[in-house]
Amino acid sequence: MQPTVEANHRIARISAHLHPSNLQREESCVLGRGNCRAKGGAPGFKVAILGAAGGIGQPLAMLMKINPLVSVLHLYDVVNSPGVTADVSHMDTGAVVRGFLGQPQLESALIGMDLVIIPAGVPRKPGMTRDDLFNINAGIVKTLCEGIAKCCPKAIVNLISNPVNSTVPIAAEVSKKAGTFDPKRLLGVTMLDVVRANTFVAEVLGVDPREVDVPVVGGHAGVTILPLLSQVKPPCSFTLEETTYLTNRIQNGGTEVVEAKAGAGSATLSMAYAAVKFADACLRGLRGDSGIVECTFVASQVTELPFFASKVQLGRTGAEEIFPLGPLNEYERSGLEKAKKELAASIEKGISFIHK
Numbered sequence: 001m002q003p004t005v006e007a008n009h010r011i012a013r014i015s016a017h018l019h020p021s022n023l024q025r026e027e028s029c030v031l032g033r034g035n036c037r038a039k040g041g042a043p044g045f046k047v048a049i050l051g052a053a054g055g056i057g058q059p060l061a062m063l064m065k066i067n068p069l070v071s072v073l074h075l076y077d078v079v080n081s082p083g084v085t086a087d088v089s090h091m092d093t094g095a096v097v098r099g100f101l102g103q104p105q106l107e108s109a110l111i112g113m114d115l116v117i118i119p120a121g122v123p124r125k126p127g128m129t130r131d132d133l134f135n136i137n138a139g140i141v142k143t144l145c146e147g148i149a150k151c152c153p154k155a156i157v158n159l160i161s162n163p164v165n166s167t168v169p170i171a172a173e174v175s176k177k178a179g180t181f182d183p184k185r186l187l188g189v190t191m192l193d194v195v196r197a198n199t200f201v202a203e204v205l206g207v208d209p210r211e212v213d214v215p216v217v218g219g220h221a222g223v224t225i226l227p228l229l230s231q232v233k234p235p236c237s238f239t240l241e242e243t244t245y246l247t248n249r250i251q252n253g254g255t256e257v258v259e260a261k262a263g264a265g266s267a268t269l270s271m272a273y274a275a276v277k278f279a280d281a282c283l284r285g286l287r288g289d290s291g292i293v294e295c296t297f298v299a300s301q302v303t304e305l306p307f308f309a310s311k312v313q314l315g316r317t318g319a320e321e322i323f324p325l326g327p328l329n330e331y332e333r334s335g336l337e338k339a340k341k342e343l344a345a346s347i348e349k350g351i352s353f354i355h356k
């Protein structure tokens with residue numbers, strides 16, 4: 001059967017829309033699938049991933065596309081976001097996917113977002129500390145957070161880029177400068193430490209990791225990662241040998257992956273899993289679910305430091321309640337002192353970066 005004139009026009013419009021040069025301009029296309037479905041589609045939250053074409057960004061984009069709480073997913077990067085967007089957008093799940101490429105499209109990527117997840121920046125290679133990433137990643141995080149302050153100052157921010165102990169203070173100073181800082185909405189992602197702690201503790205106990213809950217407090221680098229093994233749920237006890245083994249393994253989990261990848265980057269898949277677990281908790285909080293408690297690195301008064309990772313209650317406005325550390329044993333008290341010393345320096349480094 002011959003196509004009608006109208007059908008030919010329709011095909012021509014769809015072909016024009018699918019042309020790679022048009023992927024970044026979806027809103028302006030005649031057939032803006034994203035726009036159409038977003039307006040008429042299921043209710044949900046608008047989420048942007050900044051650094052979406054990276055090792056974490058790609059699996060994170062895929063997993064967020066599956067999340068039923070997400071109605072719109074914006075994928076921003078300085079390279080390769082058209083390909084990732086085209087790929088992820090073919091998944092037959094509800095979220096509408098739009099891609100954004102390069103600094104000129106940052107603002108479009110951010111306008112209207114409820115949650116912004118930031119895995120942008122360089123990863124470690126063997127022999128490096130997370131602090132060795134500061135010189136490159138500090139500037140990246142600064143620029144992205146300036147965009148957030150301008151375009152979606154009320155969004156919850158999940159900051160993954162390392163060194164988290166410094167990038168979160170950088171993000172806070174950027175929004176303070178812009179007059180938009182809300183400490184409840186800026187959350188450094190330390191969920192991977194909790195995910196690792198649950199896994200390693202479950203291995204030692206010989207149980208299913210899904211049954212284990214290990215609070216991990218402090219920060220996200222070396223000795224600042226402080227698992228509270230005396231507070232593991234379900235309640236259990238460890239020998240000093242087990243405590244030392246578990247603490248070291250949890251604190252060095254990132255390095256274990258960096259060395260195994262031998263120059264090809266750091267944790268990406270387990271990180272994307274952890275990021276989605278945390279983002280999903282944030283979205284459930286935004287929806288108004290009660291009783292959502294997770295560990296995250298936030299502005300805090302739990303210790304004398306201005307930022308600290310601990311358990312928080314997530315709600316409609318972000319981290320609505322920050323819980324105290326609870327009773328610590330002697331091993332943990334000594335670990336806390338070491339953690340605070342290193343954290344203080346990393347936090348100060350982040351703050352000074354903005355005021356230098």
Ligand SMILES: NC(=O)c1ccc[n+]([C@@H]2O[C@H](COP(=O)([O-])OP(=O)(O)OC[C@H]3O[C@@H](n4cnc5c(N)ncnc54)[C@H](O)[C@@H]3O)[C@@H](O)[C@H]2O)c1
Pocket residue numbers: 050051052053054055056057076077078079119120121122123124133137140143144159160161162163164189190191192193220265266267268271
């Ligand atoms: N918080 C954590 O637990 C945790 C865990 C793993 C990795 N990380 C950190 O996450 C970051 C990313 O890791 P990765 O393995 O995905 O790295 P990657 O190099 O594979 O990907 C990073 C992406 O960021 C993009 N990017 C660079 N500059 C950008 C900018 N100005 N705007 C937007 N995007 C930009 C790159 O183009 C790239 O696609 C690293 O800093 C790493 O250390 C944190």
Ligand SMILES: O=C(O)C[C@H](O)C(=O)O
Pocket residue numbers: 123124130162192220253254255257258266267
């Ligand atoms: O170790 C790294 O550099 C990446 C990340 O912080 C991790 O904990 O895996």
